[in-house]
Amino acid sequence: MSVVLILNYHRVGHPTSEARYRRMFVSPVHLCMQIRMLQQLGFTILPLCEAWQSAKPRVACLTFDDGYLDNLTLGLPILQREGVRATIFAVTDDVGKSHHNWEEAGETARADLATWDQLRTLQAAGWEIGSHAQEHRHLSRLPVATQLRLLTHSKQKLEEQLNKTVHSFAYPYGDYNAETVRAVQEAGYRYGVTTEIGVNRSLTQPFTLLRVPMFGYRLSHHLQNYFTLRKYRNV
Numbered sequence: 001m002s003v004v005l006i007l008n009y010h011r012v013g014h015p016t017s018e019a020r021y022r023r024m025f026v027s028p029v030h031l032c033m034q035i036r037m038l039q040q041l042g043f044t045i046l047p048l049c050e051a052w053q054s055a056k057p058r059v060a061c062l063t064f065d066d067g068y069l070d071n072l073t074l075g076l077p078i079l080q081r082e083g084v085r086a087t088i089f090a091v092t093d094d095v096g097k098s099h100h101n102w103e104e105a106g107e108t109a110r111a112d113l114a115t116w117d118q119l120r121t122l123q124a125a126g127w128e129i130g131s132h133a134q135e136h137r138h139l140s141r142l143p144v145a146t147q148l149r150l151l152t153h154s155k156q157k158l159e160e161q162l163n164k165t166v167h168s169f170a171y172p173y174g175d176y177n178a179e180t181v182r183a184v185q186e187a188g189y190r191y192g193v194t195t196e197i198g199v200n201r202s203l204t205q206p207f208t209l210l211r212v213p214m215f216g217y218r219l220s221h222h223l224q225n226y227f228t229l230r231k232y233r234n235v
């Protein structure tokens with residue numbers, strides 16, 4: 001493995017009229033085109049926890065934050081058709097909530113979150129289920145003991161519900177400090193993904209991995225995304 005490109009997605013579908021953060025959305029068609037572009041560019045697509053075991057020169061990971069139901073209803077059929085698997089990061093206290101939004105995030109569009117059964121369906125399809133903490137909060141603003149509790153509790157809950165060891169963690173809001181990074185390690189995770197942009201060349205910083213934000217629902221986004229992905233192939 002020489003390059004691991006971790007793409008960061010949130011919702012699958014077209015942005016609704018009330019959505020403030022339209023770049024949270026990738027339409028099924030754009031998602032499909034992005035998968036094909038990655039493959040044409042020579043990337044092997046794997047869940048995050050399998051990326052570093054691969055001998056392939058270029059690995060890409062599709063990671064979906066927050067645990068939205070549309071990842072299953074609209075995303076899974078595309079990924080299955082294309083023969084690839086992804087990683088989804090769930091907020092354990094919010095699993096199964098309907099019409100949910102994290103007010104702190106400033107998003108007004110509401111969305112349904114996958115239930116435990118739906119997460120099990122994704123897992124059965126080969127997806128990796130990772131943690132996005134017990135609550136969707138800015139961890140760096142909390143006392144260390146609280147951070148550790150949110151990280152540990154979430155890992156245990158996922159493992160209890162899914163009967164599988166959880167290796168990957170995504171920082172809510174991409175927010176962390178040195179204490180958070182230590183807490184992720186202490187809680188027993190192997191990987192932590194941030195929202196800092198870039199590609200990973202080796203596993204020297206497994207708890208502060210870089211990602212590339214992806215979206216797309218208009219024709220013009222296609223070309224833009226193509227150039228983004230091509231750039232990261234050649235780094």
Ligand SMILES: [Zn+2]
Nearest residue numbers: 065066172173
């Ligand atoms: Zn999030």
